[in-house]
Amino acid sequence: MSIPYTLGCTIGGEEEANKRFNEILSVMELEEVTYISVKISAIVSQLQEADHDGSVSRVAEKLRKIYSKAQEENVFVNLDMEEYRDLQVTIDVFKKLLDEESFEKLYAGIVLQAYLPDSHAAFEDLIAWAKRRHEKTGAKIKIRIVKGANLAMEKTEGELNGWKAAPYESKEEVDASYARLINTAIDSKIKDFLTIGVASHNLFHIAFAQTLAQMRGCKEQVEIEMLEGMANPEALAVKERFGSVLLYSPVTSDEEFPAAVAYLVRRLDENTSEENYLRASFDIAPGNKQFNQQAKRFIDSIHMSHVVNTDSRRRAVQNDTRENAFKENIFNNQANKDLTDPKFIELIKNKEYVFGKTLIPVVVSGREYLNLEHKNGLEPGKNGQTLYSYN
């Protein structure tokens, strides 16, 4: 089966967001469309991590219409996962809407990225919630498990803000995390309310998932997912061997083609990155060098899956290395505060933290300087009212 994968990465303004949103609704009306994959950042503009609740309610407003349309047209809707900063909003909006009376029986999906250690806690949370929902309404959900496609973007964001990037640092850890998620998810105790999409072009991990599913009596729980045009011979082989494969076809109109570029760059990256399976796949054959390298990577991922650290990297203490560097006379700027951190959001919800009558000091080497020239920080949304002063 081929599935539309609506292209359109993070958009600039609300007008563009509305346009994409309306396009999604009209694609869902096409008779041949029974399954669709959507990113929250493509339907709502300017999502703000600091305003978590506001972001959830703005996405919910649009997604509610998509879910209603899904029920009318009998279309399955899957929420893609893009950036780390959207993780919690995506999960919260997904749970919020599927708990609403109109959607309490809706079968819908979400994605988790194995390159984020945080996905393990997110998985546990989704399972506990899906179990309660199933007990109440009999409904089920789907989780597509991917490794994660935005590594370069996450690394850049981390570097610019002085944070540890959210994903694991090595492919070994990502592979181990992927194997761990697959191993946890394929389980006869949860199969009644959870379908697993194993989305990968790596035949070792696909075969692992299928073998586990077979051994554990969970064949119906697992769907293998691939992207059109990336590994077509593999897709055909998987279909022949395991019966079916969900093949996502990216779609965009001619005039929107620039929206496809980010998607194509990610795919180019996937085909060319040094350690990736697809790069090896051009020459792979049983027993040759590429095969042995990829087989070793796979076996290592299974061993390491039992011990891979699942603590959040982004939430880890961020400043250790900065402070150590400072002691050695290496200057680093102070890291920005992390707007995805619920503890920090709690602090800024109490506006005094930022606004109040604060006089913000200059801090050099831990020492505060308050008696320099003062200027006022103004709030343009409130007739230029003074919110704080700074040195």
Ligand SMILES: Cc1cc2nc3c(=O)[nH]c(=O)nc-3n(C[C@H](O)[C@H](O)[C@H](O)COP(=O)(O)OP(=O)(O)OC[C@H]3O[C@@H](n4cnc5c(N)ncnc54)[C@H](O)[C@@H]3O)c2cc1C
């Ligand atoms: C049907 C489908 C749907 C998808 N949907 C999404 C989605 O919603 N969101 C999303 O983010 N991705 C999505 N992807 C892409 C996916 O996350 C992977 O990027 C892609 O499938 C490659 O993983 P693999 O298992 O096929 O290949 P492999 O070659 O085994 O793994 C490649 C992956 O390993 C990781 N990696 C590679 N090198 C390093 C390194 N040096 N350090 C750390 N990690 C490294 C990266 O995550 C890279 O993508 C989707 C893929 C498919 C097939």
